[in-house]
Amino acid sequence: MKFKPLKDRVFVSYSEEAEKTQGGLYIPDAAKEKPQKGKVEGIGDEVKSLKVGEIVLFDKYSGSKITMEGTEYLILKEEDILGVLTA
Amino acid sequence: MKFKPLKDRVFVSYSEEAEKTQGGLYIPDAAKEKPQKGKVEGIGDEVKSLKVGEIVLFDKYSGSKITMEGTEYLILKEEDILGVLTA
Amino acid sequence: MKFKPLKDRVFVSYSEEAEKTQGGLYIPDAAKEKPQKGKVEGIGDEVKSLKVGEIVLFDKYSGSKITMEGTEYLILKEEDILGVLTA
């Protein structure tokens, strides 16, 4: 079973391992419990600026949280995505 | 007697059995009393991104609740629908 | 004397007898005092999705209430109408 976001929605998984990358970008301590980083797992038909697989940053408290097989996911609006981390 | 949603409204029934699917997607415990998942029973003329019969996710507290023959229904706006679950 | 709603307004009477129909759709108990169902008695010139005589559902607390010859009426906006009940 899969989830297909509607319209301008973005489906994002939390990628815990991304939190200590070689590039050194990390979330500030105070925000550790509520990560702001994730991996795009699916996008709605109106989403033009993102691709599945990209690592994105987004504001804490954005989106709707759901859980699937023990992993936390967020469904965000494209406008809540701040940008993309590239290697 | 049937209900035809107006314009951008979506008529959704709660499908309790969908809550423990093979795919493992489920609503977090804290949200159990107010499910976020349902089946599209009818759509307004302006709804283009959904079809009757699809299983959808939506934010808790969205929409207007009505009851028909013991089943709970919600009347949501299309923009309150987060996405579609597909097999 | 008649009432002609302006623009996108809808003039609705409460049809109490509609509350126990053969189809079984009814308003939940907690909402009984403030019915959400009514009959369209008049529509403004901008209302395209409704006809006089249709039975409609609308959110509690929507609209402006007036009384005429002992019957309660509501003047709603078309966007407050959730949908139409059909036989």
Place this chain on the structure above:
Amino acid sequence: MKFKPLKDRVFVSYSEEAEKTQGGLYIPDAAKEKPQKGKVEGIGDEVKSLKVGEIVLFDKYSGSKITMEGTEYLILKEEDILGVLTA
């Protein structure tokens, strides 16, 4: 001296005698102190749905109140007018 409403404004006098008409439409008791009914005395250039002389209903608390020769007037926006009473 006369008052010419600007743009989408509607100039309305309270017509107390209209409150007990042959048709029986009246304002509910609780609203008696703040009538919701009036007569259009003037309209702004952008007002297309109303004519001077028409009896209109409007929401309590809408508009700006002024007094002229002992009569109370309201200056409303066209969108605050709910509809027209016709004979």
Place this chain on the structure above:
Amino acid sequence: MKFKPLKDRVFVSYSEEAEKTQGGLYIPDAAKEKPQKGKVEGIGDEVKSLKVGEIVLFDKYSGSKITMEGTEYLILKEEDILGVLTA
């Protein structure tokens, strides 16, 4: 030195003498301290519905108050002007 309002702004002086006119229109007692009537002294380039010299009504608490040679002026937006008093 003169003041030229920008865009949709209207520059208004309080005309106290206008408050007891032959036509009898006056501001209700409770509002006496904060007059709602004034004379248009200047208009911005986007103001199309008013001319300099016209007597206008406006909502109490609208606009920005300034003082010049002992006279109080208001700088309002055109949309805060309710209408024009004509002889």
Place this chain on the structure above:
Amino acid sequence: MKFKPLKDRVFVSYSEEAEKTQGGLYIPDAAKEKPQKGKVEGIGDEVKSLKVGEIVLFDKYSGSKITMEGTEYLILKEEDILGVLTA
């Protein structure tokens, strides 16, 4: 080092000496601490209604305050400018 406002921003210095001009326009006493008058020092590319060097009035509490070589400046939006003082 200079400051170039972006888009619809206006860069304004407080011109204290302008406060007691021959024309007599002045800010009311209560507002003396927070002058509402200034001189346009720079404008963004989208600002069409103002020129550098003009004396403008603006609402107290509008804009963002910065300090440069002991002078206070404000960065306002064009829409916060009420008008221009001309000789």
Place this chain on the structure above:
Amino acid sequence: MKFKPLKDRVFVSYSEEAEKTQGGLYIPDAAKEKPQKGKVEGIGDEVKSLKVGEIVLFDKYSGSKITMEGTEYLILKEEDILGVLTA
């Protein structure tokens, strides 16, 4: 690893050394802890009024703060940028 802002987002680093420039522009004392000045490190595709490397001013409390290799960054919207400091 790099960060690419999305759409109208601007990625800004705090340039502490910029705070005491030859031009003398500086942030007022009360705002010292939360600088309002930074250097553009990246821009989204919709940002037309800024270039990477420019020194910009922005309102305190604007944007989302992240930390990378000990430096604080902000992700702002283009509309939160007040202007550019030029030599």
